[in-house]
Amino acid sequence: MKTNRLLDMRNLTVRFSVGSVGMFRSPKQFSAVDDCSLGVGEGEVVSLVGESGCGKTTFGKTAIGLIKPTSGTVEYQGKDIWKLKGNEYNEFRRNAQIIHQDPYSSLHPVKKVYDVLSAGVRYHRLIPDEKKIKERVIEILGLVGLNPPDYFVNKYPHQLSGGQRQRVSIARAMILNPRFIVADEIVTMIDVSLKIGILNLLKELKGGIGSSFLFITHDFGVARYFAEGGRTAVMYLGNIAEVGKTEELIMDPLHPYTKALLSAVPVPDPILAKERKMIELRRIDPPNPVSPPPGCKFSDRCPFFMEGVCDRKVPELIEAKDGRSVACFLYGK
Amino acid sequence: MELDDITSSLRVLVENKRALVGSLILLGFILMALFGPMIFPLDMDPNFSLVYAPPSFEHPLGCDYIGVDILTEIIWGAKDVLTIVAIAGIITVVLGCIVGLVAGYFGGIVDLLLNTLVDIVLTIPGLPLVIVLAGLIQTRDPVSIGFILSAGAWAGLARSMRSQVLSIKERDFIEASRAIGIGRLSIVFYDVLPILMPFVGINFLFAVVQSLYASVALFFIGVLPFSTVHWGTMLNIAIQVSGAIFVPYARHYVIAPVIFIILLQVGLILFSYGVEDIFNPRLRT
Amino acid sequence: MSLQEQCPNIYDIDNLTVEYVLRTASVKAVTDVSLDISNAGAIGIVGESGSGKTTLALSLLNLIPTPGKIISGKVIFNGDKDVLSLKGEELRQFRWKQVAMVFQGALNSFNPVLRIGEQTLETLMGHETIDKGKALERASVLLKLVRLDPERTMKSFPHELSGGMKQRAMIAMSLLLDPRVLILDEPTTALDVMSQKYILNILSELRKRLGVTIILLTHDLAICAEVVDQIAVMYAGRIMEMAKTEDIFLRPKHPYSLGLMQATPSVFGDVKKYRPIPGSPPDMFNIPKGCPFNPRCQYAIDVCRETNPPLEEISKGRLAACYRWRDVG
Numbered sequence: 001m002k003t004n005r006l007l008d009m010r011n012l013t014v015r016f017s018v019g020s021v022g023m024f025r026s027p028k029q030f031s032a033v034d035d036c037s038l039g040v041g042e043g044e045v046v047s048l049v050g051e052s053g054c055g056k057t058t059f060g061k062t063a064i065g066l067i068k069p070t071s072g073t074v075e076y077q078g079k080d081i082w083k084l085k086g087n088e089y090n091e092f093r094r095n096a097q098i099i100h101q102d103p104y105s106s107l108h109p110v111k112k113v114y115d116v117l118s119a120g121v122r123y124h125r126l127i128p129d130e131k132k133i134k135e136r137v138i139e140i141l142g143l144v145g146l147n148p149p150d151y152f153v154n155k156y157p158h159q160l161s162g163g164q165r166q167r168v169s170i171a172r173a174m175i176l177n178p179r180f181i182v183a184d185e186i187v188t189m190i191d192v193s194l195k196i197g198i199l200n201l202l203k204e205l206k207g208g209i210g211s212s213f214l215f216i217t218h219d220f221g222v223a224r225y226f227a228e229g230g231r232t233a234v235m236y237l238g239n240i241a242e243v244g245k246t247e248e249l250i251m252d253p254l255h256p257y258t259k260a261l262l263s264a265v266p267v268p269d270p271i272l273a274k275e276r277k278m279i280e281l282r283r284i285d286p287p288n289p290v291s292p293p294p295g296c297k298f299s300d301r302c303p304f305f306m307e308g309v310c311d312r313k314v315p316e317l318i319e320a321k322d323g324r325s326v327a328c329f330l331y332g333k
Numbered sequence: 334m335e336l337d338d339i340t341s342s343l344r345v346l347v348e349n350k351r352a353l354v355g356s357l358i359l360l361g362f363i364l365m366a367l368f369g370p371m372i373f374p375l376d377m378d379p380n381f382s383l384v385y386a387p388p389s390f391e392h393p394l395g396c397d398y399i400g401v402d403i404l405t406e407i408i409w410g411a412k413d414v415l416t417i418v419a420i421a422g423i424i425t426v427v428l429g430c431i432v433g434l435v436a437g438y439f440g441g442i443v444d445l446l447l448n449t450l451v452d453i454v455l456t457i458p459g460l461p462l463v464i465v466l467a468g469l470i471q472t473r474d475p476v477s478i479g480f481i482l483s484a485g486a487w488a489g490l491a492r493s494m495r496s497q498v499l500s501i502k503e504r505d506f507i508e509a510s511r512a513i514g515i516g517r518l519s520i521v522f523y524d525v526l527p528i529l530m531p532f533v534g535i536n537f538l539f540a541v542v543q544s545l546y547a548s549v550a551l552f553f554i555g556v557l558p559f560s561t562v563h564w565g566t567m568l569n570i571a572i573q574v575s576g577a578i579f580v581p582y583a584r585h586y587v588i589a590p591v592i593f594i595i596l597l598q599v600g601l602i603l604f605s606y607g608v609e610d611i612f613n614p615r616l617r618t
Numbered sequence: 619m620s621l622q623e624q625c626p627n628i629y630d631i632d633n634l635t636v637e638y639v640l641r642t643a644s645v646k647a648v649t650d651v652s653l654d655i656s657n658a659g660a661i662g663i664v665g666e667s668g669s670g671k672t673t674l675a676l677s678l679l680n681l682i683p684t685p686g687k688i689i690s691g692k693v694i695f696n697g698d699k700d701v702l703s704l705k706g707e708e709l710r711q712f713r714w715k716q717v718a719m720v721f722q723g724a725l726n727s728f729n730p731v732l733r734i735g736e737q738t739l740e741t742l743m744g745h746e747t748i749d750k751g752k753a754l755e756r757a758s759v760l761l762k763l764v765r766l767d768p769e770r771t772m773k774s775f776p777h778e779l780s781g782g783m784k785q786r787a788m789i790a791m792s793l794l795l796d797p798r799v800l801i802l803d804e805p806t807t808a809l810d811v812m813s814q815k816y817i818l819n820i821l822s823e824l825r826k827r828l829g830v831t832i833i834l835l836t837h838d839l840a841i842c843a844e845v846v847d848q849i850a851v852m853y854a855g856r857i858m859e860m861a862k863t864e865d866i867f868l869r870p871k872h873p874y875s876l877g878l879m880q881a882t883p884s885v886f887g888d889v890k891k892y893r894p895i896p897g898s899p900p901d902m903f904n905i906p907k908g909c910p911f912n913p914r915c916q917y918a919i920d921v922c923r924e925t926n927p928p929l930e931e932i933s934k935g936r937l938a939a940c941y942r943w944r945d946v947g
Contacts (some may be wrong), residue, residue: 102505106506109614110527261812262885265885266843268840278816285813
């Protein structure tokens with residue numbers, strides 16, 4: 001099927017085994033990602049929002065080929081990434097990068113900043129000689145705000161603060177001019193006063209290089225800030241619950257889980273906060289991800305639960321309104 | 334490796350008092366092995382007037398069962414001893430690392446095959462294996478002896494390297510290297526191995542210490558061909574031929590090699606305290 | 619006589635300075651902090667890393683670990699107890715019976731090999747002579763208050779509970795001995811949004827039902843909007859501003875408070891108005907001369923770089939440490 005999408009994830013399922021293997025016990029299988037489909041266009045920003053354990057990180061890493069899906073396909077420019085070979089594979093690899101969450105474990109502890117940044121450039125032979133590589137490294141350090149670049153070039157990670165390390169991580173992803181970047185909770189472990197700075201930096205770099213982003217976060221406020229003109233997808237226990245334009249989705253959530261999530265988000269306005277009531281769920285605590293309820297995974301907590309419908313099958317992601325898809329039996333035929 | 338890596342490593346070593354003492358001891362042994370023979374000529378002609386001569390000014394460690402100066406024998410033996418244990422240590426570590434790293438990182442069928450190999454080698458008892466090999470491959474060459482000594486030792490290291498790799502390969506910075514596209518072998522040797530250098534260094538030193546004892550034992554038992562100046566052989570002659578532990582006036586003949594063996598071991602162990610420091614980037618900056 | 623009339627302030631903190639003395643240097647974690655915490659009130663202490671809020675909270679229990687030293691100041695509990703001079707059995711009784719604290723990362727504070735019920739009873743009976751039946755009853759009541767099923771929870775091992783459930787169980791446990799004050803250090807940081815909302819609701823309820831004073835430490839200004847009456851904003855070990863919740867959010871008078879508001883993106887409000895606070899968090903070994911916030915402050919003038927502005931009462935019950943507070947906002 002012809003597609004104008006840069007990266008197209010179709011019916012992705014990623015299953016893991018949990019539990020111990022015994023004489024009479026085989027490990028349980030659980031689907032971290034369960035039949036999810038999402039496409040990201042050229043230069044587009046898609047936020048992936050969900051709580052911890054919903055599978056968003058697994059989804060992101062599967063999207064760029066770091067995890068092999070149990071079933072389903074990931075297509076880069078129309079071609080299955082797991083079938084690419086040789087130069088085509090190298091092309092894809094160079095163009096699909098990741099920025100990790102934890103600045104304290106995303107950089108090699110025994111490597112200097114220069115080595116960290118030049119490795120990819122050298123591997124893909126993007127720049128012929130060592131002198132020019134050094135120039136490029138200096139350039140990118142300046143672009144991510146680590147000034148003066150000469151000071152940072154020979155530093156080890158332990159000599160840098162969390163915010164500085166995160167900028168190095170960003171530089172590492174960006175130096176290859178990739179067309180697609182997965183940003184996995186990149187400001188979650190950053191001080192409040194610095195979050196917007198890092199997000200603005202990313203927005204600027206995105207403007208310069210034109211990369212697409214899959215921006216993973218549990219914080220709706222951050223998702224909204226980064227994916228302002230783009231789309232947002234909401235995940236729950238391995239399924240995509242809803243996808244749509246960011247502003248519209250926040251103003252008018254369709255899926256009960258999205259509604260509940262938005263009603264629980266803290267409001268920095270004490271008067272408003274007192275008026276807002278969280279949507280009452282049938283059960284407070286989420287189920288064990290290894291043993292979700294039958295049918296729709298949200299069914300045991302959903303205030304709109306319909307017996308005989310919601311506990312039968314998992315709802316499919318269908319287009320409910322223009323540009324909005326929901327996986328809920330309340331919508332559609 | 335750049336110049337300031339070397340200078341900072343030396344600085345770290347000097348700052349750790351135990352490692353400093355250890356390195357000085359080791360340096361002493363190396364100098365003894367390299368230059369000693371030039372300075373102290375070995376005269377193997379029997380001199381019956383000096384049989385079991387006690388320590389004196391001309392013969393600081395006394396003389397052996399045929400009147401040859403013990404100190405000179407020790408000095409000449411040092412070269413063989415150090416060569417054997419160094420080779421054994423290096424081969425153990427190189428083999429153990431390669432097998433452990435590759436098995437741990439590549440996983441799958443490679444891991445299965447290598448693991449089976451390691452399991453087989455581990456079931457063979459160490460010392461008997463070495464004794465059998467030494468008996469079969471009768472050789473005087475210290476390098477070959479070093480190889481023989483590492484025959485079983487590498488497997489244990491391979492096993493523990495593999496489990497270290499299993500936990501490291503899940504770390505974020507390794508995943509970032511994969512995302513960049515860096516090949517598996519490059520990741521294993523340029524990303525994973527540097528993290529494990531302290532572990533490798535310590536294991537190297539322990540392998541050296543083990544092979545020191547193993548080689549002394551082999552010479553002592555007499556399995557390895559006779560080489561008069563190896564400390565193990567000296568012990569052999571001292572105890573079995575001369576009955577030196579029972580004969581009070583010949584005791585120095587036993588004690589001398591024992592002291593040097595212990596001293597070498599102490600040097601190695603003290604030096605190992607510095608190994609972790611050398612590879613710690615926090616201390617080098 | 620209501621609680622409020624008995625003693626208006628449950629804590630009077632007066633010019634507290636706490637220093638950590640290390641081999642190579644010393645760091646003032648808390649400098650010159652004066653604060654009154656009302657009885658049965660709820661106060662949020664907001665600050666990022668290095669702000670000193672955890673050290674301040676620990677001093678309320680006289681729990682400062684070595685190499686920390688109290689350089690000066692007093693912490694008076696309930697008008698008459700000098701917390702910093704308590705020792706031995708008196709201190710032990712004070713902690714947990716009068717004041718309880720739920721530490722950061724409390725999710726890992728449970729003993730993994732004991733069931734929740736066993737650990738709970740252990741704590742209770744260790745501090746008070748009370749018969750087992752009554753103890754279980756009290757635990758049940760508290761667990762229900764935090765929306766947990768008492769029977770199921772008591773029988774479970776910690777790993778069988780989710781993060782949110784563990785945190786709520788932890789809160790229930792800390793209330794077992796009926797303390798007057800509950801201090802929580804970043805209680806919702808590792809939790810998902812819904813668990814966070816539940817816990818905040820629960821804290822409000824607990825306050826109403828049990829009359830316990832809540833001291834909430836957090837870096838997230840937004841969660842303070844719902845639970846607390848007052849907010850104290852800390853930076854580099856000092857209090858920058860202290861005011862009623864509404865005032866901090868709608869009319870901040872310190873550039874740092876204003877900066878925090880503008881730097882926290884939320885789903886409400888104009889996306890375009892968010893901006894970061896320039897510069898980086900303070901290096902506690904090298905605090906700048908004058909006001910510690912001055913290198914990052916858009917309102918800074920020369921005097922800010924020379925002398926530290928004192929914490930002054932700028933209106934009734936409202937404190938700010940800024941020379942230009944009138945121009946802020």
